[in-house]
Amino acid sequence: MDPSDQKHFAVVDYVVFSVLLAASMGIGLYYALSGGRQRTTQEFLMADRNMRCLPVSLSLIASFQSAVAIIGVPAEIYAHGTQYWFIGCAYLLGLFIPAHVFIPVFYRLRVTSAYQYLELRFSRAVRICGTLTFICQMVIYMGICVYTPAFALNAVTGFELWVSVLATGLVCTLYTTIGGLKAVIWTDVFQTVVMFAGQLVVIVVGVQKTGGVSEVWRKVWEGNRISGLDLNPDPTERHTFWTLGVGGVFLMLSLYGVNQTQVQRYLSARTEKEAVRSCYMAFPSLQLALALSCVMGLVMFARYCGENHSDKLGTAAGDAMVLYFVMDMLQGLPGLPGLFVACLFSAALSTISSAFNSLATVTMEDLIKPHFPAMTEARAILLSKALAMSYGLLCVAMAYFTHLMGDSVLQMALKIFGMIGGPILGLFSLGMFFPWANSTGAVAGLGAGLSVSFWVSIGTILNRSSGSSSLPPDCRVNTTTALQTALSNVTLSRPSGLKRFYSLSYMWYSAFNCFTVILIGLIVSFLTGPMKEEDVTPGTVYPLLGKLLCFLPERLKKKLCCVTPLGQAVSLQHRQPPQCKEINGSSHRQEDRPPPEESESFLPDAHTPHVEHETAV
Numbered sequence: 356m357d358p359s360d361q362k363h364f365a366v367v368d369y370v371v372f373s374v375l376l377a378a379s380m381g382i383g384l385y386y387a388l389s390g391g392r393q394r395t396t397q398e399f400l401m402a403d404r405n406m407r408c409l410p411v412s413l414s415l416i417a418s419f420q421s422a423v424a425i426i427g428v429p430a431e432i433y434a435h436g437t438q439y440w441f442i443g444c445a446y447l448l449g450l451f452i453p454a455h456v457f458i459p460v461f462y463r464l465r466v467t468s469a470y471q472y473l474e475l476r477f478s479r480a481v482r483i484c485g486t487l488t489f490i491c492q493m494v495i496y497m498g499i500c501v502y503t504p505a506f507a508l509n510a511v512t513g514f515e516l517w518v519s520v521l522a523t524g525l526v527c528t529l530y531t532t533i534g535g536l537k538a539v540i541w542t543d544v545f546q547t548v549v550m551f552a553g554q555l556v557v558i559v560v561g562v563q564k565t566g567g568v569s570e571v572w573r574k575v576w577e578g579n580r581i582s583g584l585d586l587n588p589d590p591t592e593r594h595t596f597w598t599l600g601v602g603g604v605f606l607m608l609s610l611y612g613v614n615q616t617q618v619q620r621y622l623s624a625r626t627e628k629e630a631v632r633s634c635y636m637a638f639p640s641l642q643l644a645l646a647l648s649c650v651m652g653l654v655m656f657a658r659y660c661g662e663n664h665s666d667k668l669g670t671a672a673g674d675a676m677v678l679y680f681v682m683d684m685l686q687g688l689p690g691l692p693g694l695f696v697a698c699l700f701s702a703a704l705s706t707i708s709s710a711f712n713s714l715a716t717v718t719m720e721d722l723i724k725p726h727f728p729a730m731t732e733a734r735a736i737l738l739s740k741a742l743a744m745s746y747g748l749l750c751v752a753m754a755y756f757t758h759l760m761g762d763s764v765l766q767m768a769l770k771i772f773g774m775i776g777g778p779i780l781g782l783f784s785l786g787m788f789f790p791w792a793n794s795t796g797a798v799a800g801l802g803a804g805l806s807v808s809f810w811v812s813i814g815t816i817l818n819r820s821s822g823s824s825s826l827p828p829d830c831r832v833n834t835t836t837a838l839q840t841a842l843s844n845v846t847l848s849r850p851s852g853l854k855r856f857y858s859l860s861y862m863w864y865s866a867f868n869c870f871t872v873i874l875i876g877l878i879v880s881f882l883t884g885p886m887k888e889e890d891v892t893p894g895t896v897y898p899l900l901g902k903l904l905c906f907l908p909e910r911l912k913k914k915l916c917c918v919t920p921l922g923q924a925v926s927l928q929h930r931q932p933p934q935c936k937e938i939n940g941s942s943h944r945q946e947d948r949p950p951p952e953e954s955e956s957f958l959p960d961a962h963t964p965h966v967e968h969e970t971a972v
């Protein structure tokens with residue numbers, strides 16, 4: 356961008372921005388010096404497991420709402436219209452299933468890392484594979500999260516890219532390392548408020564400067580940026596109701612159901628009911644976050660429609676465009692540009708700190724503690740902090756590779772979730788819903804899921820057709836052009852066979868990879884001898900069939916579901932599962948946990964007394 360067009364910050368902007376960073380540091384310091392002073396891993400990694408539902412629910416939002424969404428979603432709406440907003444439909448099932456399926460299973464097993472479940476259900480090998488896969492996913496994702504705000508800021512204000520990457524990385528590593536999960540959750544709460552405030556300010560000022568709500572609506576409507584319900588069943592269509600509303604459910608389950616970052620938040624809640632409530636409370640805040648970023652994209656369209664800004668922003672049109680719009684709107688209102696940059700970095704910091712902390716947790720719990728069961732608490736806490744630090748440096752390095760990816764940041768993040776989060780969702784689903792699945796099947800399934808997902812993504816890159824990218828963002832796209840373009844797309848070589856497979860919408864990656872893992876996992880399990888009901892650790896299988904057929908009379912259910920342990924009808928021999936401490940050498944004692952909520956016991960609680968074997972047909 357030529358210097359004349361660069362936007363500059365007033366001193367007050369820098370003050371606002373540094374106050375935000377200082378506030379985050381302050382919260383981190385507070386939790387380092389108060390409470391148990393982060394002296395136990397129980398406190399450092401699990402916030403003493405006594406968090407209330409409000410901070411947990413805001414932290415759930417903050418963990419996967421970063422600068423990628425703040426910048427990427429408006430850019431998406433500006434270029435393609437509001438079709439993406441339908442992902443909000445996925446939030447219903449995307450939170451309901453975690454609340455009633457995944458949380459109860461994880462909570463009653465009293466695990467610290469979600470991947471302990473994999474050892475309880477399958478074997479240590481499966482647990483290690485799950486942990487390593489999760490680490491890959493989060494390290495790549497963190498790279499994108501660190502890179503995005505720095506790149507946008509640099510593109511518009513010339514602010515030195517590596518200065519903001521290092522500033523973000525260091526501040527975040529510091530308060531995460533000294534303050535632990537409590538600091539991360541409470542900074543998430545503070546940063547989510549700043550994030551919403553920053554976006555709201557831009558929308559209010561933007562609408563006012565574009566001539567008011569009716570003017571914005573007219574321009575947006577004329578520019579056909581309000582997408583209708585697109586029920587096109589074609590799975591290669593990038594964004595339709597199906598890819599977003601249905602494919603999005605699997606994306607949500609991979610994040611809010613089985614991703615350690617979210618599972619750790621559920622487990623930090625003081626009771627299971629609080630954890631379920633925090634999941635429900637996340638729904639309105641997620642919808643608000645989605646609405647704010649979509650509306651920001653619409654206001655941006657109303658403001659610039661018809662003008663082409665690629666000259667000003669060079670190649671970085673889409674994503675940097677948002678920051679250009681913001682600086683354009685807030686120019687001359689001292690303090691507001693600083694507020695928005697604070698909003699951008701709040702979104703980034705809250706996601707990165709959550710990722711650091713969950714990475715340190717799983718590395719300790721799944722990769723280190725099992726090999727050093729006798730490790731003292733003091734050494735464990737030191738190691739956890741060292742891990743948080745090293746992950747901080749690793750993600751700054753990853754930021755560099757993000758630079759090379761080239762996609763829009765939102766697309767990159769969602770692809771990573773689909774490519775790696777999808778197979779992990781498949782692995783947990785295989786364990787929870789299919790009692791016959793065994794460890795060999797689980798490892799084979801995960802391997803198949805990951806290789807297929809990488810095959811598809813590499814195929815897509817190699818096969819990147821000229822494709823029907825969106826229509827140029829002109830307000831008055833005259834119909835003939837639109838018609839010609841539409842016709843040319845239709846007559847364009849309809850991809851067939853493998854090409855069609857490569858052009859699968861990235862929003863289907865989560866679902867597709869999840870099913871691949873389950874299918875291959877079951878086939879290999881049956882080939883290598885399926886597990887028997889009585890061999891499965893109690894509490895690790897969710898009686899899906901029994902719940903789905905709950906309307907059937909008991910007698911019929913016994914016949915139908917004899918292969919699936921039902922909570923009431925057939926209760927299996929309660930073998931005492933290996934105590935958690937045998938699993939991961941962690942020193943957390945059972946007695947200091949409040950007894951699990953007396954909710955319906957569809958899952959035999961791992962610590963109920965043995966029950967004699969009843970009729971299992």
Ligand SMILES: O=C(O)CCCC[C@@H]1SC[C@@H]2NC(=O)N[C@@H]21
Nearest residue numbers: 419420421422423424641644768
């Ligand atoms: O913002 C990011 O860092 C990632 C992009 C959004 C991730 C998904 S989209 C559906 C769900 N809703 C959110 O707010 N985040 C996740």
Ligand code: NA
Nearest residue numbers: 417420702706
């Ligand atoms: Na965030």
